[in-house]
Amino acid sequence: MNEKKSSFPKAWYPLALSTSLNRGGILRQTAFGVPLVLYRSKRGRVGVMSSTCIHMGADLSRGKVSGERLQCPMHGWEFNTNGKCEHIPSASEIPDRAQQIALYVEEKNGIIFGYLGGQPNASLPDFPAEAYSQTSRITVMDFDTPYQVLASNSYDAQHFSTVHHRPLVGTPKVFVNSPNHYGVSFRASVGGDGYNDRLLRAIGVHEVELLADCYGGNIIVATSDRTSTYIMFATLPVTETSSRIFVLNAITKKRAEKIPTIIRPLIMEITHRLTLAFLHHDIKVVSDLQFKFGILLPEVDEGFMGWMRYWNSLPTATLFDSTLQVDSPPNMAGVHAAD
Numbered sequence: 001m002n003e004k005k006s007s008f009p010k011a012w013y014p015l016a017l018s019t020s021l022n023r024g025g026i027l028r029q030t031a032f033g034v035p036l037v038l039y040r041s042k043r044g045r046v047g048v049m050s051s052t053c054i055h056m057g058a059d060l061s062r063g064k065v066s067g068e069r070l071q072c073p074m075h076g077w078e079f080n081t082n083g084k085c086e087h088i089p090s091a092s093e094i095p096d097r098a099q100q101i102a103l104y105v106e107e108k109n110g111i112i113f114g115y116l117g118g119q120p121n122a123s124l125p126d127f128p129a130e131a132y133s134q135t136s137r138i139t140v141m142d143f144d145t146p147y148q149v150l151a152s153n154s155y156d157a158q159h160f161s162t163v164h165h166r167p168l169v170g171t172p173k174v175f176v177n178s179p180n181h182y183g184v185s186f187r188a189s190v191g192g193d194g195y196n197d198r199l200l201r202a203i204g205v206h207e208v209e210l211l212a213d214c215y216g217g218n219i220i221v222a223t224s225d226r227t228s229t230y231i232m233f234a235t236l237p238v239t240e241t242s243s244r245i246f247v248l249n250a251i252t253k254k255r256a257e258k259i260p261t262i263i264r265p266l267i268m269e270i271t272h273r274l275t276l277a278f279l280h281h282d283i284k285v286v287s288d289l290q291f292k293f294g295i296l297l298p299e300v301d302e303g304f305m306g307w308m309r310y311w312n313s314l315p316t317a318t319l320f321d322s323t324l325q326v327d328s329p330p331n332m333a334g335v336h337a338a339d
């Protein structure tokens with residue numbers, strides 16, 4: 001087995017939809033260039049670990065869930081959700097090194113996230129506290145392009161005009177709350193011919209103010225004050241050159257309270273569709289795009305260059321640095337996404 005040791009920023013990464021993993025279910029998902037196995041125990045806990053069995057390399061995703069553990073199909077070793085072997089059918093002693101590489105896991109907003117890099121040093125990025133708890137459905141898309149292309153998109157000032165027909169008004173403002181965070185706010189005029197732009201203009205929105213907060217170099221929470229809407233883009237490097245993005249929306253509690261409960265799901269669906277219509281323009285151009293630094297112009301590419309400096313400054317890890325002592329879950333109380 002010769003798995004490539006690619007490194008990525010230590011951060012929370014989206015791995016799968018919660019609904020794709022029922023109790024007793026097993027999923028195989030390549031992430032960071034390495035095959036992972038996700039399983040949900042009979043009591044509902046999720047374990048995420050290398051799919052390659054530490055014993056002799058069998059593929060654990062071909063095994064089965066046995067109570068709280070995942071059983072290898074080859075010799076029946078059983079691993080708990082922390083990747084620790086707890087049962088070997090033909091041996092009474094279990095060596096300490098019988099431990100799968102495993103990730104800390106959290107589920108939020110319908111997504112299973114794993115932390116690359118051992119003990120998390122930041123809590124899972126989320127919508128702001130002002131957001132209404134009922135979020136939209138989640139759209140998942142795959143790209144044959146490095147995940148940085150997707151994660152940096154909100155920082156590429158030039159493309160708002162050329163791709164989205166939303167020329168910026170004034171100069172974007174950059175703000176940084178912590179080493180884990182990179183934020184930008186800007187105003188743009190709504191000038192496109194697409195139905196979402198026409199709809200916005202029809203309801204009197206001619207200019208939008210957007211705020212994009214990036215956490216861990218891969219999860220972006222965008223806020224539109226004008227429409228009281230949030231978008232989360234959670235990106236995953238499947239390999240160094242391919243990626244997956246999870247897109248979902250929330251609205252503010254204030255806005256939700258003004259909408260009758262019965263039509264809130266419809267409003268969330270419309271919000272999500274408008275987001276997808278906006279992203280449609282990106283999808284057309286970023287598919288197969290390579291992440292190349294050809295000629296960057298400091299005057300107009302500063303936002304993108306700033307994001308790259310931030311991304312390059314993040315501490316990195318490979319999945320193989322993630323051999324954890326994960327017997328007890330980390331105490332995340334008091335740790336915030338921007339820490």
Ligand code: FES
Pocket residue numbers: 053054055056057058072073074075076077
């Ligand atoms: S290869 Fe998995 S238990 Fe032997």
Ligand SMILES: [Fe+2]
Pocket residue numbers: 153154159163164282
């Ligand atoms: Fe875009």
